[in-house]
Structure formats: structure tokens, C-alpha cells
Amino acid sequence: MVKLNKIYTRTGDDGTTGLGNGERREKHDLRVAAFGTVDEANACLGIARTHTIDQPALDAMLSRIQNDFFDLGADLATPDTGKKLDYEPLRMTDHQVERIESEIDALNARLDPLRSFVLPGGSPASAALHLARTVARRAERLMVELNERPDEPVNGAALRYINRVSDLLFVAARCANQNGQDDVLWVPGENRT
Numbered sequence: 001m002v003k004l005n006k007i008y009t010r011t012g013d014d015g016t017t018g019l020g021n022g023e024r025r026e027k028h029d030l031r032v033a034a035f036g037t038v039d040e041a042n043a044c045l046g047i048a049r050t051h052t053i054d055q056p057a058l059d060a061m062l063s064r065i066q067n068d069f070f071d072l073g074a075d076l077a078t079p080d081t082g083k084k085l086d087y088e089p090l091r092m093t094d095h096q097v098e099r100i101e102s103e104i105d106a107l108n109a110r111l112d113p114l115r116s117f118v119l120p121g122g123s124p125a126s127a128a129l130h131l132a133r134t135v136a137r138r139a140e141r142l143m144v145e146l147n148e149r150p151d152e153p154v155n156g157a158a159l160r161y162i163n164r165v166s167d168l169l170f171v172a173a174r175c176a177n178q179n180g181q182d183d184v185l186w187v188p189g190e191n192r193t
Contacts, residue, residue: 019031020074020078021078021081021085023079030146031077031079031146033142034076034143034146034154037135037138038072038073038136039069040139041069041132041135041136041138044128044135045062045065045132046066047128048125048128048131049062051124051125051176052125055175055176058175058176061168064099065165065168068096071090071092072092072161074089074090075090075091075155076143076146076154078090081151091155091158092158092161094160097160097164100161101164104168104171107168107171107172110175112180116187116188117185119185119186120173121184122173122176122177122182122183123176123177126173126174126176126183130169130170133166133169133170136166136169137166139162140159140162143159143162147159
């Protein structure tokens with residue numbers, strides 16, 4: 001159980017932050033940037049959820065993703081260095097990936113196929129979900145870059161999860177636009193002349 005009695009510790013005043021394994025890293029470290037960007041995506045979902053309260057099934061999905069994002073941050077904050085820890089670190093699982101895939105399929109079944117790219121917008125919920133999607137994609141890029149470093153492994157389930165959740169947020173944004181009826185479609189070259 002998490003217990004936070006004091007919010008400030010002063011330990012980060014030197015420009016470092018602590019990982020789950022006790023290691024200190026610079027606050028601009030790629031691993032810190034990756035889990036910080038997951039946190040940012042989670043905050044974007046919080047904003048989106050202020051607009052999905054009237055859509056209980058969608059809101060419940062987003063709530064589960066917000067919780068998963070904390071799991072993902074914990075996974076990223078505790079690199080698997082092979083060293084024994086005093087506790088079992090929290091890791092993303094294939095079950096979480098499969099749940100996201102199932103939810104994508106359920107949402108996508110409500111939508112007509114796309115005939116153009118979708119511009120972020122339409123409803124406030126859709127715009128906020130598109131913002132969350134783009135931040136999640138940035139987190140994914142950072143995670144992939146991190147994983148390519150020799151001593152910075154990232155859990156494969158975590159990589160699959162962030163990739164799928166971005167897809168889910170795209171489909172959810174369309175659902176938030178009256179199941180795609182209010183989507184704002186890209187018109188190639190519309191403003192060139």
C-alpha cells in the first residue's frame with residue numbers, strides 16, 4: 001500500500017529523482033522522461049474524462065487505462081537490471097494488452113470505416129482523447145528509444161500496451177464524436193489555393 005505523509009522530500013533538489021530500485025537518475029534521463037510522459041498522458045485522460053461522464057462504458061474504459069498508466073509508470077520506474085530486489089516489482093502483463101485489444105474491437109464495431117484521416121476535434125471529449133493519444137504516442141517513442149539502449153530494457157508487455165492504448169484512444173475519440181458521425185475529416189490540399 002502507498003502511504004504519502006509528506007509531499008516534498010527535497011531529495012530532488014539536486015536535479016535527480018529516485019527509481020523504484022533505489023537508483024538515482026537525472027530528471028532529464030530518458031527513463032524518467034518515458035514514465036513522466038505516461039503520467040502526462042494520464043493527466044490528459046483525466047481531462048478527457050470530464051467530458052465522458054455521460055458515456056459510462058467509455059468512461060469506465062478510460063478509468064481502467066488511467067489505473068494501468070500508473071502500473072506502466074511503476075514498471076518503467078523499476079528497470080529490470082537483473083539485481084534482486086526486496087519486493088516483486090509491478091510489471092505490465094499480456095492480460096492488460098489483451099483487454100485493450102478486446103475494448104478496441106468493441107468500440108470499433110460501432111464505427112463506419114474511415115475514408116479519410118481524422119482531424120482532432122468535433123466534441124470536447126474527442127479533442128481531449130486525441131490529445132491523450134498523441135501524448136501516449138510520444139511516451140511510446142521514448143519507451144522504444146529507451147529499449148534500444150543496451151542496459152535499459154523495457155518490458156515487452158509494456159511496449160505492446162502503450163502501442164495498443166494509443167489505438168484505443170483513437171477509436172474512443174471517434175466514438176465520442178457520435179460514433180464517428182461528427183468526425184472532422186482531413187481534406188487533402190483544401191486550402192492550397
